[in-house]
Amino acid sequence: MKNEIKKYEQKAKLLEPNTDERKILTNMVMNYSEEFLNNINSSLTYKETEDKGAGIYDFDISDEPTNPDIILNAVKEHIDKPGINPASGGHMAYIPGGGIFYSALGDWLAAIINKYAGVFFAAPGAVRLENMLLRWIGSIAGYPSDAAGNLTSGGSIGNLIGIVAARDAKELNAIYFPKAVIYLTSHAHHSIRKSLRIAGLYDCIVREIDMDEGFRMIPGKLESAIFKDQKAGLIPFLAISSAGTTDTGAIDPLSDIGDICFQNKIWHHIDGAYGAFFKLSDLVADNLQGMEKSDSIVMDPHKGLFLPYGSGSVLVKNSEYLYNSFRHTANYMQDADLHKDEMSPNDLSPEMSKHFRALRLWLPLKLAGVSAFKAAINEKVLLARYFYENIQKIDGFEVGAYPELSIVTYRYVPDKGDADEFNKRLISEILKDGRILLSSTILNGKFTLRLVSMHLRTHLPQIELALELLKEKSEYIRNNF
Numbered sequence: 146m147k148n149e150i151k152k153y154e155q156k157a158k159l160l161e162p163n164t165d166e167r168k169i170l171t172n173m174v175m176n177y178s179e180e181f182l183n184n185i186n187s188s189l190t191y192k193e194t195e196d197k198g199a200g201i202y203d204f205d206i207s208d209e210p211t212n213p214d215i216i217l218n219a220v221k222e223h224i225d226k227p228g229i230n231p232a233s234g235g236h237m238a239y240i241p242g243g244g245i246f247y248s249a250l251g252d253w254l255a256a257i258i259n260k261y262a263g264v265f266f267a268a269p270g271a272v273r274l275e276n277m278l279l280r281w282i283g284s285i286a287g288y289p290s291d292a293a294g295n296l297t298s299g300g301s302i303g304n305l306i307g308i309v310a311a312r313d314a315k316e317l318n319a320i321y322f323p324k325a326v327i328y329l330t331s332h333a334h335h336s337i338r339k340s341l342r343i344a345g346l347y348d349c350i351v352r353e354i355d356m357d358e359g360f361r362m363i364p365g366k367l368e369s370a371i372f373k374d375q376k377a378g379l380i381p382f383l384a385i386s387s388a389g390t391t392d393t394g395a396i397d398p399l400s401d402i403g404d405i406c407f408q409n410k411i412w413h414h415i416d417g418a419y420g421a422f423f424k425l426s427d428l429v430a431d432n433l434q435g436m437e438k439s440d441s442i443v444m445d446p447h448k449g450l451f452l453p454y455g456s457g458s459v460l461v462k463n464s465e466y467l468y469n470s471f472r473h474t475a476n477y478m479q480d481a482d483l484h485k486d487e488m489s490p491n492d493l494s495p496e497m498s499k500h501f502r503a504l505r506l507w508l509p510l511k512l513a514g515v516s517a518f519k520a521a522i523n524e525k526v527l528l529a530r531y532f533y534e535n536i537q538k539i540d541g542f543e544v545g546a547y548p549e550l551s552i553v554t555y556r557y558v559p560d561k562g563d564a565d566e567f568n569k570r571l572i573s574e575i576l577k578d579g580r581i582l583l584s585s586t587i588l589n590g591k592f593t594l595r596l597v598s599m600h601l602r603t604h605l606p607q608i609e610l611a612l613e614l615l616k617e618k619s620e621y622i623r624n625n626f
């Protein structure tokens with residue numbers, strides 16, 4: 146048996162490269178990242194390749210090892226190239242993430258030391274680090290230091306966690322679902338509807354509250370809807386507002402909504418996945434007043450703090466509620482359960498084993514300092530305002546509301562022909578060019594263009610290029626329309 150064990154051990158050694166092999170591989174990956182980053186400003190933001198990434202199928206799983214050169218080349222050709230380049234500052238569509246370098250170092254360390262970050266007994270320092278970061282995020286929202294939260298994979302899971310905590314805090318059992326009412330606007334992110342479904346709340350009544358001309362929930366309409374529902378014997382229990390909608394960056398009147406919810410004993414959940422970190426900007430912080438009145442809030446570091454994808458967060462003001470919703474144990478956890486000074490992510494989220502996400506957030510904040518983040522966020526706000534002012538100077542363009550955060554909505558209005566069709570073509574011409582990426586939405590039934598200034602690497606030149614391309618492409622289409 147010993148011989149057999151040794152034989153397997155010998156073969157399995159490929160799983161554990163030695164110092165020299167590690168050095169070679171690390172260098173190769175470092176060279177790859179350096180080349181990628183050094184060329185980032187001249188790389189396309191969008192590229193449609195012929196096979197749309199299907200070449201990766203030639204690298205299916207095999208029994209024997211593959212040369213690392215071949216692997217890195219496959220990454221470059223079939224993964225990097227096709228589609229959107231999210232690391233490019235030309236990415237001004239949807240809500241771009243960033244990909245701040247320091248986070249890569251955090252992920253690197255997290256993967257090497259592989260701390261079991263979900264459980265205090267296993268990784269007391271890692272859990273304290275996560276909780277410390279959550280206290281910092283909570284302090285931005287104006288939450289007390291004894292609030293609890295979770296570093297999630299993104300805003301969607303954050304919304305799900307907040308909604309489940311709300312459901313349980315209001316002791317809403319299934320028999321009440323058909324009478325329970327949830328309030329939001331039609332501009333709430335689609336992950337909210339998805340979360341409600343996952344949380345089993347599809348039998349609840351969902352009321353879309355009217356918005357004002359700036360696509361913000363009208364508090365008076367919320368209040369009258371609640372009164373009406375109460376009178377009808379229904380159970381209003383949850384209002385969901387947006388601190389920066391994905392469509393336009395509009396901020397619902399958080400303070401008024403907070404007051405209405407408090408008076409009516411309704412849970413107020415804020416989806417601030419895109420916008421809540423703008424509280425760090427002295428230019429727009431006032432627009433976000435009232436976050437502190439909510440019961441739960443979602444804030445995405447992979448949006449507002451420029452982190453690579455995979456970093457959201459959720460805070461629940463009263464930690465008991467979060468704990469009660471997600472706490473669970475088992476016999477085989479009895480040793481770990483005895484040792485805890487702080488609550489573990491394990492008790493506060495659906496996850497058990499989890500990626501040690503705190504390091505990828507902590508490293509950038511420590512290495513650059515919060516003041517650098519504040520400056521970058523201010524820069525993004527001003528870039529949006531600069532675009533807003535200058536797109537209006539180009540013949541044919543009209544703009545939507547003044548950007549509350551860093552999203553500008555605008556469209557081209559041709560003298561003749563279908564405006565929606567014109568703007569669709571404009572987007573497709575921008576896509577074909579590929580140097581920058583813009584996207585669109587429908588506002589008041591009209592096909593509308595969006596520019597989002599939220600990328601770490603979006604600076605003045607990218608905005609100037611956007612203006613230049615929109616001018617050039619709109620002239621081109623006008624002459625061929």
Ligand SMILES: *Cc1c(COP(=O)(O)O)cnc(C)c1O
Nearest residue numbers: 299300301334336391416418419
């Ligand atoms: C991006 C976004 C989400 C979803 O967050 P993910 O991190 O992509 O899961 C939710 N709400 C708003 C307002 C968003 O902008």
